Every structure is written in structure tokens, then in C-alpha cells.
Amino acid sequence: MASPRSARGRQRGTIGWLPSGSARVKVYAGIDQLTGKKLWLRETVPARENRKETQREAEKAITRLLNQVDEQRSPRTEATVNELLNRWLGVLDVERKTRAGYVSKIEKHVRPTIGRLQVARVKAETIDELYAQLRRCRDHCRGEKYVQHRTDCEHVCDEHSPRRPCAQVTFQDPSAYCRWCERMCRQHRCKPLAAASIRVVHAILSGAFSRAVRWGWIGVNPIDQTEPPPVPRPNPSPPTAAEAAALLTEAWADPDFGTLVMFAMTTGARRGEVCALRWSQLDLDAGVAVFRASIGQIAGQRWEKDTKTHHARRVTLDAELVAVLREHRIRYEEHARLVNSTLRRDGFVFSPHPDGSVMTNPDTLTQRYGRLAKRLGFNTHLHSLRHYSATELIAAGVDIRTVAGRLGHAGGGSTTLRTYSAFVLEADQRAAAALAGRRPRPVVRPPHDT
Template sequence: MASSKPRRTRGNVTWLPSGSARVSVYGGVDQVTGKQIRLRETVTARATKRETEREADKAVTRLLNQVDERRSPRTETTVNQLIDRWLDVIEVERKTRAGYVGKIEKHIRPTIGRLPVGRVTAETLDTLYARLRRCRDHCHGEKYIQHRTTAEHVCDEHSARRKCAKIVAGDPDATCRWCDRTCRHHVCTPLSAGSVRVVHAILSGAFQRAIRWGWIVTSPVDQVDPPSVPRPNPNPPTAEEAAQIMQAAESDPDWSALIWLTMTTGARRGEICGLRWPDVDLERGVVVFRSSIGQIAGDVWEKDTKTHQHRRVTIDPELVLVLMAHRERCETRAAELDMTVRRDGFVFSPAINGSVQLNPDTVTQRYGRMVKRLGITTHLHCLRHYSATELIAAGVDIRTVAGRLGHAGGGSTTLRTYTAFVLESEQRSAAALASRRPPMQRR
């Protein structure tokens, strides 16, 4: 005899006009936003309502199991502990690791670091990303004074001796060097989409490890969409600006040789600093980039190139003569001090015998000061963009350009980065063809 009691349904089932069922289950309260968490799923209509009801019950059971898993996870490990364990086991380059640690300390630990791993939801991460896109300092909309230092200090540095140039000149747009050093009201600055993607990648890698270790069943990161990839927008110096840069560098022949080599080969700054004399074949006009110099603050070390591959780049005869003259200067300076240039010495070195490499940050800072004096808004890496765009404009195929730059992916990275310049080159090619084509006879 069938029971007269109505069938008890766990969760909330709403019937839609189409005959489908919308299932909703209460999943607790989000620790970050304080809002209720609702897990939802829509069950499409089956042949009969009874079959749809059975599928809805299964959906309710499945969602409740997910809720139970989050409420009573297999581990009480926090996100901080997971991140620490993840950093112990991953294999990444030192500078990449330093970048990860910086993002973790700034954006992950202060926000969700104390939450249990099993209770982090997709909504938690969506809320975190939204806040990062609003303000990188996690101000939560609060107004406060952003101090320039944590040590004891006087916030207002304007004084009788340090008068504000804006007041003295009566011009609110005047530049005052003391204003830049004073504490000021916080102004929200959003975190870039690229940096938010790095935070997303860190969390994705850590939670995937947690699944592999059996700490959780599913990863909330898989249910979150990271910001779209920022479109590359290289801004190389113009031909006129490049000429000004080379002319300004001529006052120091060694510095001029470094700039010339960077501009011609499009090599990264670490590869230029790590270049040794055995890798420069002046007879054949070939330079081989085998290693690079990495630097984090005062810590400097030699490492592989970014793609971990050796790269042969052909150089023009004029650059060969420049490097020959640079080699002769190095040998002359060493002979004056009864020394010799080491066979494996660095091409560009502050040491007479070439035993010490240039620091990449030193090169960047010197280049920055030089272009600032010239009134050109650019930086050292733009010489790499300059080399690529000039090669593309000259009609060199993308694969060859990618090989010279050391781009991985068979040219896909090069094409994605310099698409605008490829299109411009194609337009010039079409115009050049049109100018040489015989005119069409009009009837």
C-alpha cells in the first residue's frame, strides 16, 4: 500500500513553463561578502514529469554532496598553507618565483589566505578579482592617507626652504619636486588585467595540486573566468628617434656598441649582459646567445635564455666593425695594466679583464636617463620592438623574425605581438605592387 505522506524533496525545485526544473540548494554564507551561497542547476524536461522529478532529485543530491564537501572538507588546511606547500614543489625560474611571491604577499594572503581550502568558492574568487580591478591596495572604499614610509616622519615636507612651486609660480600645473615626496590621500589604482591573470594562474596551479593530493574534489578556480589577455601594443622608437639615441650614445664607444648590438639583434637585456667573447664570431658575422643574466635587486646570477635554447643571429658588416673596435679597446685597456681579456670574458663588462658581467638593471637605468635627456618616451625593451618592426617592414618573413628574437611557438608570439605592423607592411607591399603594375586600359 502506497504511503499517503507527500514525497519530501531536499532543496528547492522550481518548475518552469517549458516543463524543465530549476534546482537550488543553500550552500552557506560567503566568508568574504557575507552573502548567501546558492548552488543552482537546471534539469531539462524529460518525456514525462515523473522522469523529470527523478532527475531533479538526483541534481539536488549532487548539489548537496558538493555543499557537504565544502562544509566538511577532507582537510582544514588554509589557502596560506596550500600556497606555501605549492611553492615548495613547483619548478620555475627564480625571477618568475619572485614575481609569484610578490603577487601572493600583496593580493592573496591578505584577502583569502586564512580561508580553509575547501570553503573557497567561485563567488569568493570573482569577488576578489573584482576588488583587484577596482583598487590594487585593497582599500575597500575607505579614505585614508597613503604615507610614503612606515617610519616616523613629518607628512608635509613643504617649509620655508621647501616652498611649493605651484604656489610660488602661481601655476597649479607647475612641477614641484617636494609634492612628489609628501604623503597624500589614497587614490584607487586598479590592478592591470595581466596581473590579475597572474593571480588567477597562481590560484589555479595551487588548487590543482590540492586536487592531486586529495585535499579537495573540485577546484573553484575552474569555475571562474580570468580577465581577457591584454592586446600587445608595442611602441618602438621611430627611425628619427633611433638615430637620436645612437648619436647620443656615441660619446661612450663601449656604450654605443652595446646599444647598436641591442638595436640590431633585438636581444633581451639579460642576453646582452650575458654575452661572452667565445659566442661572438666576427669572421662569420654571427652572434650566439647561450645564456642570460638574471637580477632581483642586488642578487645577480647567470642562467639560460628565456626559451632555454641557444640562438644564432647574423649581424651586418658594419656591426662587425663596431664589435672589432670594441674588442681592440678592451685589449688595449687590459694591456695598459699588464692584464689580458679572459678568453671566456663578457663582451660588456665593468672589469678590465671581462670577468664580471654588467647588471641588467644598470643598463636599463642608464638607458632611461639617456632617453629622458633626449625627451623621448621609451625604454630599453623598445629596442627589441624596433628591431622586429624594422625587419617586418623590410619584408622579412615572420618565422625568421621570430628566430632572431627568440620567440617560441614557431612565430605565433611574434605574429600576435606585431600584427599591426604586419598589416602595415602588407599595405605598403600592395602599394608598391600597384605602383609598378602597368596601368589598366580604360575603354
Template sequence: MTQGNSKLKRQRGAIDTLPSGAMRVRVHAGIDPLTGKRHDLVEVIPPGPTAARDAEKARTRLLSQVDEKRNPRTKATMNQLFDRWLEVLDVDVQTRRGYVIKLDKHVRPVLGKLPVAKVDTELLESFYAMLRKCRDRCGGQRFVQHRTAAVHECDGRCGPHKCRGLADSTVRQIHWILSGALARGVKWNWLAINPADAADKPPLPHPDPHPPTAAEAARLVNEAWKDPDWGTFVWCAMNLGARRAELCALRWDDFDLDNSVVVLRRSLFVDDDGELKEKDTKTHQQRRIVLDSETVAVLEEHHGRCVERAQALDYELPANAFVFSTGPVGDVPLVPDTATQRFGRMASRLSISSVLHSLRHYSATELVTAGVDIRTVAGRLGHGGGGATTLRVYAAWRSEADQRAAATLAARMPPRPRPAGQ
């Protein structure tokens, strides 16, 4: 009997009978890397005639997970994983802000309190399906959706909730945020495998850019030129194809108008405190863009206006003054959101369906249509990958380009056979 008891003590794992008759299986799985405390795998078997046999099977299964290193390594929650991941994440401020917003708004309310070990592929796919169905995760419940959580008088913007799912592109971004956090958890031994690796995510959206037509572009420029400063901004947005944050960050010493070139080296962003700051470009690369003679003339006229405004206040315009500025001496840059809103109002007045970013589409599309090679277009827009992004996203199909392609192909075709007698 003593010998039999010693064999049981040498067994790994413990099986205890609870007062309810259920059996609790406990297997040591190492030290929790987050808390430094003992980490056990625990499973409770309901009472019944087969409870003892089922408990032994569970013990064997849990031991196998530990031996094969497939077991969860911590009792940490997803919120704890997100917090730790964000501490070590090396991305720029804007990207981090985007991650935090999506986590706080969509992910933490649903998954945040769950143990990391409970998050599997099935749960992630169910979560994505829920977001695609309703971004407010209503679960089919009816309620009044108010325009703000603050105390207010309801108006036409408050009313019965209507389900609106997140766009596939947003759900994909959430998937990659989760995948990145869980991958770091695997690296830290918080969990054995990354469940996001096997989860199905929405497909890449089909790019469908809508740049303004040549006629619409002309109307936009003419309308903008009622204010020459604003007209210069819209002209440069069309001609340079630069991002709005890059345009707003331009300084006069970025230009060499004598040699008709500009170097895009910075962009603007709003930090966590709401302050407008400068950083490098989205691709972290400077790019040199050649200017045509008309654009040089537009910029020279704009520079003259800036100099006159500064001199009227007995100031000399600094060489590094912002090109597009709300201050008389070029010390305050145009805010990117302000430019976007002003362009939207202008397009709306003209009954043109367009946004400021569409001018970037316009620039790329017109260059491709004119026969400029993709690498050159990609270089002007600041794209990598040999121009793949430029061709896939920004180069909208143009009928005149397709007509030229058809004519070129027809000219190289061999003569078609003629029926006998013709």
C-alpha cells in the same frame, strides 16, 4: 524500541541537538591529507519548527557530497596551500620571485586565512573585480597614502588615497597563480574541483608595441655614442633584438667575429639574496644570430677598448670577460636594471617616449617591415610557436609596409571594367 535504536546507530552521519535548540549535522569525510586527522563535514541548522527535517536534508546532502567525492577534503587554509605548492613548484628563480611577490602583496591578505573549501568561483571573480577597481583594496574608505611605511617626513608624494586598479594583465597572472595552486590542491585531494577553472578572468590585453621610429632610433644612437661603451650596448640592443638580461650576460667567447656570429646562451637575474647570477635564456634555448659587417666593426672597436683598459692595469682581458662590464677587466657585468634606468634617462633628455625593451620591438618591427619571414625574426628574438608571438606582440604596424601590400595587390588585380565609350 531496541530494534529502532539499532537502525539509527547504523545510519551514516550524526545529528545532535545543541543547548540553543539548533541542530548540528556531522558527516565523516575521511582523513585530512594535510594533518592526518579525522575530517568531518559539519553544518548547523538554526532552531525552529522545521529544524529536524532540515537537519535530515542536510545530512543527506553532505552524504551525497562524500559519496560523489565532491566534498572538501581538508580544513587547510589557502596560505597552507600556497606554502606547500611553492615547496614543490619547479620554475626558475625569477618566476618564483614573481609569484611570491604577487601572493604576498595581493592574494594572501585577502584569501590567505580562508579555508580552501570556502574558496569558490564567485569569491574568485569578486576578488578579481576588487583588484581591477583598487590595487590597495580600499573598499571605498578614505585615508592618507604615505610614500613609505617607515618613519618619514611627508612631502608631495604623500596625500589622499586615489584608487588605481591593477592592469588586466596582472590580474590574469594572479588568476593563473591561483589556478595552479588550486589545481595542485585537487591533485593532492585537498579539494574536489578547481574553482578557478570556471572563473572569468580579464581578456588578454591587445598588444600595442611602440618601437621608436627610424628618426628616433638615430637620435638615441647618436646620443648614446657620446660614451662609446654605452653606444655599443644600445647599438647591439637595436641590432640583435635580445632581451636586456641576455645582452648583459654576453661574454666575449660567445662571439665569433671572424665568422660574424654570436650565440645567446645565458641571461642574468637577481636572486633572493640580491646577488646577480647567471641562468639559461628565458626559453631555455641557445640561439645563433648572424651579425652584419657594421655590427662586427662596432664590436671589434669595443673589444679593443676593453683590451686597452685591462692592459693599462697590467692585466690580460680574459676570453670569457663580460662584453658590457663595469669592471676594468670585464669581471663585473652591467646590471640589467642599471641599463634600463640609464636608457630611460637618455630617452627623457631627448623627449622621446621609449624604454629599453622598445628596442626589441624596434628590431622585430624593422625586420618584418623589410620583408624578413616571421620564422627568421622569431628565431632571432628567441620566440617559439612558429612566430605567432612575434607577429602578435612585437611586429608593430608600419604604414610603408601596408603601402607596399596595397601596391602589390593592385598590381595583381584584373583590369576594372570601363564604361561604354571610354
């Protein structure tokens, strides 16, 4: 039987024979969109009882592959996953910090595992195996035992050289803490990648392969046939009232830092929003703060950007906090006069410079608050002040939409309700108990005598 030909007489498929008796089928599939080279679909048909039967199976394979080409279900390129990701990142329009997070996940978890595979060869099974591997070990060890070095550069594994002795040896104190001990190279121990991080990897792959379908590189997105890990259950851990009081008291050793902690505790603003707040956005006469921007930070680089929801919001301040902020402004004005300067009208409210010209680093703020909590023996972090504000408002009976508006949650309160549902239930139980205390009791009449 002659090989199928196109309308112009071009041969579209051929059958070759291997020494084992198997048939090798090759079908022309067009031109590679990236390299300009010819694309071929190949398939090997195992040898049957006789050559004629193998020939028939090979012709069926040619027909099947030609149908894929005619229905545009065949790959249009032999590009690898690495090439797809490079193209996808080139057209991706996301916020700068989000992009940096995507690139980090790609370099750590995607390129070393499936980066060299052709896009057309990635199946749902391939992605499911990748997720299973990440759930076992975030370093893709595949069960191998090796020493995990702290750096890829040449180094001496033992940190405790004669020029840098261990603190326990130096001070002869068994309880002394050596900050170098924890950084020593040691035997690898498997640690699973968090479910939230695997979901980010899933979002990256889904976006990239969806774009490949749109570009015509492949016919079907294999990521649509996989299942990401479930959304982790929110578990906010706000400080208790006693812990919040202790944290605020300790922070007030520096009135400027104490004002910042009190402001974050009251407004529930994100750390980037607190760092980006300017005096021009703070109306102390009306008692209102307007959050219009946030500070982004990556590897020491800082920039001013939109808020997380890309919308400005107004938060009302109580009288006590307004008074504290007035004192905070007076201190900044006095410090500015001492250095022959003036406080800028659009200066940052919480700035390391007296004139408010320089923004505070969000990471610096997190680290300072972490050291403060550690001194008090509390296992908490700066973002917990946001949880504290939300839970206290809910406990006070404030409706969810108002709480969501103060926190800057999108979705009309759905995010707030999902994150703080346990505290809403607690407030609802208190409401039921309060209603039970005010509910009239039925008058129980004695039974009639018979």
C-alpha cells in the same frame, strides 16, 4: 530514526537541536591530512512548521553530506589558503625570478584578502569578488579614505625638515625639481591593478588549487569556474627612425655604451641576453652572435641563467656592426693593458671591468638608457629597441619566422605575429600597393556602334 552508521558500527552522522527549533547536522568525514584531527561536515537546517518536518529535512541533509564523503567530494582538510600556498610554493619548480614575482603577488594581493579562508570554503564567487576588488583598487582600500604612507616604519610624514629643505625653497626657483616632493605621504587614491597582473594572480590560484585537487584536499577546483581578465592587446611603441638616430648619436658620447645600444638595436636581444654575452660566443670572422644565457637580477642579486625560451640561438651581424665590435674589443684590450691585465677569452662583451670579468647589471643598463632618452625628451625605454628591430625587419619584407628566430620568440612566429600584427598589416598594404603598380592594365575597347 537512528543515525547512519558505518560497517564497523561507528556513528557517521548526528542531529542536534538548537533552542530556536533548528537542527544542526554533523557528519564524520575522515581524518585531516595535515593535522591528523577528525573532520566533520556541518549544516544547519532551519526550523519548519513542526519538529517532525525539521527532522526529515535534517535526515536528508545527513544523506546528502554522506554522499559527498562517499564520493570523495568533501574536503579532506581544514587547511587555509595560506597553508595551501605555502605547500604549493614548496613544490613549485619555476625560474628564480618567476618565483619572486609569484611571492610578491601572493603577499600583496592573496594573503591579505582570502588567505585565512579555508580552502574548502573558497568558491567561484569569492574569486570573482577578489578580481573585481583588484580592478577597483590595487591596495584593497574598499572605499576607505586614509593617508598612504611611504613606509611602515615610524617616520615624519613631512620630508622637508630643516636638514633636508625643499629644492624650490633652497634655490628660490619655482621651476626647480625636488625629488622628495613625490615621495611625501599623501591621501590614498585608488589605482586599479593591471589586467596582466590579475592574470598572474589567476595563474597562481589556479596552480595552487589544482594541486589541492590532486592532493585530495578538495574535490573541485573553484578557479576553473572563474574567468580571468582578457589578454591585454599588445601595443609595441618602437622609436621612429629619427628618434633611433638621435638616441644612437647621444649614446655614442661613450663609445662603449654606444656600441651596446647599436648592438641591442640591431639584434633585438633582451637586456639580460646582452649583459650575458661573452666574447667566446661572438664570432666576428663569421659575423655571428650566439645567445646561450641571460642575466637575472632581484634586489641587487645577479646570476647567470638560461634564455627565456631555454634555447640558444644564432643571430647574424652586419659588416658595419662587426667593425664596431672589433673596435670595441680593441678598446677593452687597451684598457686592460693599462691596469696590467688581459681581456678574458670568456669575458663579458659589455662589462664594467676592462678584463670582462664582471657582468653588467640589467637594471643599471635600463636606468642609464632611460636617463639618455629623458635628456632627449623621448618617452621610450630600453625594451623598445627590441620592438624597433622587429618592426624594421618586418617593414623591410623579412618573413615572420626569420624575425621570430632573431628575437628568440617561441611558437614558430605566432608570438611575433600576435605582437606585431599591426606592422605586418602595414607591410602587407605596401606589398599590395607595389603589386598594383606592376600589374598590367586591361585594354578598354570602345563600345561597338549600333
